[in-house]
Amino acid sequence: MQVITAVQALKQYIRVLKERRSTIGLVPTMGALHEGHLSLVRQAKKENDAVVVSIFVNPLQFGKNEDFSRYPRTFDNDCNILSQEGVNIVFNPGASEMYPDGFCTAVIPESLEDKLCGKSRPGHFRGVAVVVLKLFNLIQPDVAYFGQKDFQQTVVIRRIVSDLNAGVTIKVLPTIRDQNGLALSSRNAYLSETERNDALCLYQALIRAQSLVKTGIVNTEEMVREMEKIISQSKSATIDYISVVNPETLESVQKAQSGDVVALAVRIGKTRLIDNVILTIYEQPILSDT
Amino acid sequence: MQVITAVQALKQYIRVLKERRSTIGLVPTMGALHEGHLSLVRQAKKENDAVVVSIFVNPLQFGKNEDFSRYPRTFDNDCNILSQEGVNIVFNPGASEMYPDGFCTAVIPESLEDKLCGKSRPGHFRGVAVVVLKLFNLIQPDVAYFGQKDFQQTVVIRRIVSDLNAGVTIKVLPTIRDQNGLALSSRNAYLSETERNDALCLYQALIRAQSLVKTGIVNTEEMVREMEKIISQSKSATIDYISVVNPETLESVQKAQSGDVVALAVRIGKTRLIDNVILTIYEQPILSDT
Structure with missing residues (x-):
């Protein structure tokens, strides 16, 4: 399993996969992996030649008073798990790699972003939209996997993929729950x-x-x-x-x-x-x- | 030369080109072609296996009181010229093909859109940004060609390509002028x-x-x-x-x-x-x- 932090290095690995005509499954995550994430990884593994998991706690999708700084980060453990699952590439960029100086492009799902969670998390879904679009452009997955738990996120992503002709198949898998029914998060x-x-x-x-x-x-x-x-x-x-x-x-x-x-x-x-x-x-x- | 109006048909042609590993040069236009456009087409022809020219008078980049309805449309003549230049595909979609019902994604070059032309053309550059991104996703060009005359447009496009990791090389060619120096437009x-x-x-x-x-x-x-x-x-x-x-x-x-x-x-x-x-x-x- 390759752990990659630089965009340029990622591009090279993806180019090699594309030259081999390998299909690519992407599971975008913020790390702190649980069985919900792993259900996505396992499905991606079943359906594609190569699996890329991104681990990036995306600052743009957190509000000023939200939990960006204390969001759980368990990178080493995440990598151990993903390696056992047979993941090919973990992409773990720094924020400045994703949003270098001068970055100024917003991607806004206009009629969706102010509904449901968007009301109490203004700016959240444009943060999600831009990072997912960047990951899609960098990794060029055939299929990207998301959990049903983040329902509005899946609607937003399907919308921007369709609106921008991003050409990625979006698969949404069922929410994984603990034995009492609590959705894993x-x-x-x-x-x-x-x-x-x-x-x-x-x-x-x-x-x-x-x-x-x-x-x-x-x-x-x-x-x-x-x-x-x-x-x-x-x-x-x-x-x-x-x-x-x-x-x-x-x-x-x-x-x-x-x-x-x-x-x-x-x-x-x-x-x-x-x-x-x-x-x-x-x-x-x-x-x-x- | 293939004239294509439907997104699905375009995707099939592009898939064939990609399977053949043909390089693709894209010249996005709004038609009413002049020597400025043709300088881009000729450069694209020199540098790529296949050349796609899009002709789409993009409603999203016109303000309410601007010249969308009377913008010059010379489609048959444009096609004759492009055919002579050896262009492979002309993509000429209708507005509903590009912006179907429910379309709601905005792409905004935030620190660039309110400067220069943006001041008197509010919304213009987000209209440009979204249509260019859609064309890039649909056509997957190796190189896209733009004229220096639309300077701010070139800056915006370079910015969104870089910010969103769109992976398209942008080439900007010199403004073509008439014998008196008037920039062709x-x-x-x-x-x-x-x-x-x-x-x-x-x-x-x-x-x-x-x-x-x-x-x-x-x-x-x-x-x-x-x-x-x-x-x-x-x-x-x-x-x-x-x-x-x-x-x-x-x-x-x-x-x-x-x-x-x-x-x-x-x-x-x-x-x-x-x-x-x-x-x-x-x-x-x-x-x-x-």
């Missing part, structure tokens, strides 16, 4: 034991939403009220948002349909967590009048 | 005979700036005053801006150096024209004291 490391227990309310609320629609309750106001009840039972929880949205436009819907996404962000103590489910609504059997 | 078609004569003041002013610095007058305030004098002699001329700038940052300089660019925009009647020169300042011989 590098930020779970911030949680105390009590908070980790409180954090289960996110998934419990989502499960409740899913079961409501299966019983025919598709009015999203009612769904959200029920979810709020569940979350309010956790002492350390403060709701940022709960929303049922169209999975492409991220517009709120009034009546939930199959394929809509229930997304939420909740602060557990000082830790902001997100989670979501894609709704499946079984057709009700039509009862005969006779 | 599709918009010259708007000029009456009198206006065409008045329009010579742009280049005359630039020539004056160049000769001033060669005599040691590098104070840009003085240079601009002298240029204003020349332009004010043309009845139909209204100055938009005259500026001496650093060729990368586009910041105005107080004392001109070799490599700085004198750029101007002048309205001749209702037609806004631009032109520029790159300053060359010969070193003064150092006189001996003895």
Whole structure:
């Protein structure tokens, strides 16, 4: 496994892969790897000749008062894991390698960036958009892999890839959860034991939403009220948002349909967590009048 | 020569070229071709296995009160010329092919877009940035060719290519002028005979700036005053801006150096024209004291 920190060196490795006509799978990460990331790496490994994992805590996607400086960094451990998974290249650039002096280009998913998480994280998604586009241009992957947990991120990335004709296939894999249902996240490391227990309310609320629609309750106001009840039972929880949205436009819907996404962000103590489910609504059997 | 209007068809042609490992030269245009464009096409032809010329009057780079609807369109004639030049592909998409419903991604060269032409053409350079990035992603050229006449455009494009690691070599070729010095531009078609004569003041002013610095007058305030004098002699001329700038940052300089660019925009009647020169300042011989 090659660990590369310089853009120029990365370009050379990619050129060699392209000359050999190797297909490339990319898993962009901020490190602090968990089983969620590894599910992406394993899928990438299955489907491509070569796998590149980027580890870059991207300053542009953190707000001024967010957790950039204390975001978990476990680089050596990450590399050990990735090496065991048979990853070919780890790209771990410094910030000045990605954003040299004079850098001034913004990539803005205009109708998507002020919705859901964008409201409380202004600038976050343009930070995501620009770094992902840079990684795509540098690594030229055939397929890039993302986790469903970061739902809005996946919508933004699909949008910019389509809008800019970036020519990368985006695959989104299911959220990986612990045995209690908590979505794996590098930020779970911030949680105390009590908070980790409180954090289960996110998934419990989502499960409740899913079961409501299966019983025919598709009015999203009612769904959200029920979810709020569940979350309010956790002492350390403060709701940022709960929303049922169209999975492409991220517009709120009034009546939930199959394929809509229930997304939420909740602060557990000082830790902001997100989670979501894609709704499946079984057709009700039509009862005969006779 | 293939004339292609659909993105999907273009992708297939490009895939074939890439499989053959053909190098690709791209000349992005808005049509209404003149010798300036053809100098780019000929250079592209010399240096690449295949040449793609895009003809797309990009609505995103026109302001609401600008000349999008009346911009000259001479498609059949353009194709005849390009066919004679041995161009391989003309890409002529419709606006909905480039910007389908839901399109919402902006690419913004933040510190460059509000300078020079950007002041009187808000939004112009983000329109240029997004269409050029799309063309680069679709066509994957080894080299893309632009004319020096659109100086700020070349600076913006170099910047976004560098910032986003787009991996395309940008070549900027000299401005082509008529026998009187008028820079060739599709918009010259708007000029009456009198206006065409008045329009010579742009280049005359630039020539004056160049000769001033060669005599040691590098104070840009003085240079601009002298240029204003020349332009004010043309009845139909209204100055938009005259500026001496650093060729990368586009910041105005107080004392001109070799490599700085004198750029101007002048309205001749209702037609806004631009032109520029790159300053060359010969070193003064150092006189001996003895």
